[in-house]
Amino acid sequence: MTTSRWDDVNEHVKAEWKAETSPFERVYAIVEGTHDGQSAARIAERALVSEPTARRHCKTLVTTGFAEADADGRTTLYKRNSDxxxxxxxxxxxxxxxxxxxxxxxxxxxxxxxxxxxxxxxxxxxxxxxxxxxxxxxxxxxxxxxxxxxxxxxxxxxxxxxxxxxxxxxx
Structure with a gap:
C-alpha cells in the first residue's frame, strides 16, 4: 500500500501539534470547536489523547463553565458552552x-x-x-x-x- 504525500503531511501536522501542545490544550481546542456534543472517545481521538485523559479534561472544562455536558443514554456528550x-x-x-x-x-x-x-x-x-x-x-x-x-x-x-x-x- 502506498502512502500519499498528503497522508505524510497530515501525520506530520498531528505529530507537530502533539509535540507543541499539552493534552489539556488539545482537548480544549477540540471542545472549543464543538457545536454538537461529542463523546470523550471522539474528543480523545481528535485531540490525540487517551479516552480517560479526554474525559478528565472535559470534566474540568465543564466545572469551569467553558463546556457543557449532556447525557445521551449511557454516554456523556461534551460541547463548548454557548453562553x-x-x-x-x-x-x-x-x-x-x-x-x-x-x-x-x-x-x-x-x-x-x-x-x-x-x-x-x-x-x-x-x-x-x-x-x-x-x-x-x-x-x-x-x-x-x-x-x-x-x-x-x-x-x-x-x-x-x-x-x-x-x-x-x-x-
Whole structure:
C-alpha cells in the first residue's frame, strides 16, 4: 500500500501539534470547536489523547463553565458552552467597535433581512426553506446568509443593550 504525500503531511501536522501542545490544550481546542456534543472517545481521538485523559479534561472544562455536558443514554456528550461563546462575541464587539459602528451595522443587517423577506415573500429563512426545491442553489445559499445575518444582528443588538446597561450603571 502506498502512502500519499498528503497522508505524510497530515501525520506530520498531528505529530507537530502533539509535540507543541499539552493534552489539556488539545482537548480544549477540540471542545472549543464543538457545536454538537461529542463523546470523550471522539474528543480523545481528535485531540490525540487517551479516552480517560479526554474525559478528565472535559470534566474540568465543564466545572469551569467553558463546556457543557449532556447525557445521551449511557454516554456523556461534551460541547463548548454557548453562553460563554456569546459573552465572548459581545465583549469582542464592544471592545473593537464603536457604538456608531454597531448602530450602522444593525441598520445594514436589518436592511439585508428586509431584502430577503421582500425577495422571497417570507418572513424567516425557515419559511423560505419550506418553499424551495432541492435544486434551487441560490435560495439555499441565501438561507445560510440570512441565518448568519440574523445571528450577527442579535449579537450586535445584545452588545448595544449591554453597552447601554453598562453606561446606566455607571451614570
Amino acid at each position: 460563554r461563546v456569546l459573552d465572548a462575541r459581545i465583549r469582542e464587539l464592544r471592545e473593537e467597535t464603536t457604538r456608531d459602528d454597531i448602530l450602522d451595522g444593525i441598520e445594514r443587517m436589518k436592511r439585508d433581512i428586509r431584502r430577503y423577506q421582500d425577495r422571497y415573500d417570507v418572513v424567516t429563512p425557515e419559511a423560505l426553506a419550506r418553499k424551495l426545491d432541492a435544486d434551487e442553489t441560490e435560495g439555499w445559499d441565501d438561507i445560510s446568509a440570512w441565518k448568519t445575518t440574523r445571528t450577527n444582528l442579535a449579537v450586535a443588538q445584545a452588545a448595544l443593550a449591554y453597552d447601554e446597561a453598562s453606561h446606566q450603571l455607571t451614570a
